[in-house]
Amino acid sequence: MPTMTLAKALNAGLRRALEADPKVLLAGEDIGKLGGVFRITEHLQRDFGPDRVIDSPLAESGILGTAIGLALRGYRPVVEIQFDGFVYPAYDQIVSQLSRFYFRSHGRLKMPVVVRIPYGGGIGAIEHHSESPEAYFAHTPGLKVVTCSNPVDGYWMMQQAIASNNPIIFFEPKRRYHEKGEVDTEAEPMPLFQARVVKPGDDLTLITYGPMVRTCVEAAIAAGEEGHDIEVVDLRSLSPLDMATVTESVTKTGRAIVVHEAAMTLGMGAEIAARLQQDCFYSLQAPVLRVTGYDIPYPPSRVESSFLPDLDRVLDAVDRSMAF
């Protein structure tokens, strides 16, 4: 089995999608000749040509709007937003147009468009380069929102997202781009919109996704040394939520903590906590806790380690939940 970084796995997934279907197109700023600022599309323009791997003018609304037009014409565009903080010029096209054509056409118009967004912090960047805007999109009916946390998912989820006829916002945890893993390119992948139990445990469930999955697994292992048996669930899909997997886990453990980098208020944690108190009320032995970024814009990089949930903050919440 080949070992590859998340970045390479995404690249390999894109390559396979381009090979599998001539209607697949990539577009975005600097994705062609340069291969993208993170090199996720490296060599793809060289190998598939500039008609299929398109360097876009510097205009995100234009990138999304033309992707919609290409999709109307039978293409399957996969567009790259260079950094999380630059998706907002395209927000109108995504929220008012891309997400609604299916609805507005009474189900006749499908929008097989994938919007790739490197997201999250922890890379020492300047402002607008470390954001976690997933809740804006998960809040929007008509969109699917997924995020990978490791190379296997990067490889398979990308291909599945491209093969789907839904508009999908695909969040890539940029600080995990260079982490490696073995990728079985022949295996049968798990379904795209399904959560995964990364590490089983009986005492408490950490529910997380994207860049925080590794952090939570580290916390679970560290908590294990203190005698707490923690289960970690990687949501993978933020919309739709695979609540069956989450509920099953929390019904078993009776304790849940949601961990994400995005701000707390009205984030994914709010939705999951609301659902858990509804679906597992009688199993809960402690209130559902959230460990998240604070409700402030992403701060300068010298204080980002205080802003971001880390091992210690997760363990602190584990202690509070266990002590309840």
Added chain:
Amino acid sequence: MSEPAVDDFVQLLTPDGERVQHPEFDFAGSDDEIAGYLREMVLARRFDSEATALQRKGELGLWPPALGQEAAQVGSVNATRLPDHVFPSYREHAVALHLGVDPVEMLGTFRGTAMVPWDTAAMGLHLYSFVIGTQTLHATGYAMGLQRDGLVGNPEPADNGAVIVYFGDGATSQGDVNEAFIFAASYTAPVVFFCQNNQYAISEPIALQSKIPLYRRASGFGFPGVRVDGNDVLAVQAVTASAMQRARRGEGPTLVEAYTYRMGAHTTSDDPTKYRSRDETDAWRARDPISRVQTYLLSAGAIDQAWLDALDAESEELAVRVREGCLALREPKLEEFFEHTVIDPGEVLLEQRDEYLEYEAGFADEGEPVPSETHERVQEAL
């Protein structure tokens, strides 16, 4: 390389340091003023190279070099004075220095100790903008404000003000920039759109953004556009001054395209060898914005070697101050940023801040590090 025919841009000082005439534009300043520009350009370049070096040593997260664009910046900002207001993008370091921004303080943004630290009202310089093109609309709105304040079109020129906004060639593709052109034209707003066409938006050449010379876009919006040799500080000053005066008189916006070249990388994260040739960069090196001014001033007898040596010493002093100052920049604390997220934050945010402070206080003695075998076990689980 796409070099414009000479009659296609305004040039008053050739790359060989010869002053030439232009039918419409003239630089009326003295050689002393030109020497002042040279000094600003040299200091800006030294600051820039020091910042690049600091990034290489890991002291800055990122640096966007202005190398090669000194004439475009120094020439244009020297066409402003209060109550003008300046809206930069993120590469206008020479502009910021001219307006009095402390270079050490500026590095805070790139070191990650600060957001944008300067006092915008005191400097007449708005915050750096990192979202491409957005500031063109803010500049236009600010100009509409000057208009409503009665600071435009007064008989006494000193009573009038205007706005200049900086953006790149890539930015001209953004909807915001095009909307700014529309608003400025509709309201005859006193704003100068100063586009530094440095030929690239990261890896993307200007040909991808525009099939016609950028300055010609202005006519479609109903206002004049001028292309100036962006490596000629005299021409840039003259053209920008004329556009600013026009705006101050109440005659509306102008698009100035400063045709220049980004000699360095887009930022320190970028590798320009992936998308442009050495030959191209070498050809532009021959059109350096600084050397031609130096050649001219030396031949005119306005400066001499001793003057240049003194400037050299001043540059080195600046570099030392920047280097030492950068390392001594105050480390902020996260709680400070809760203070200016919003006016009257409300209970939820204040509670979060207090929880954070309480949590931090619990760390008086350092938390234990992750046990070493954890890494492998994490790897297995993932």
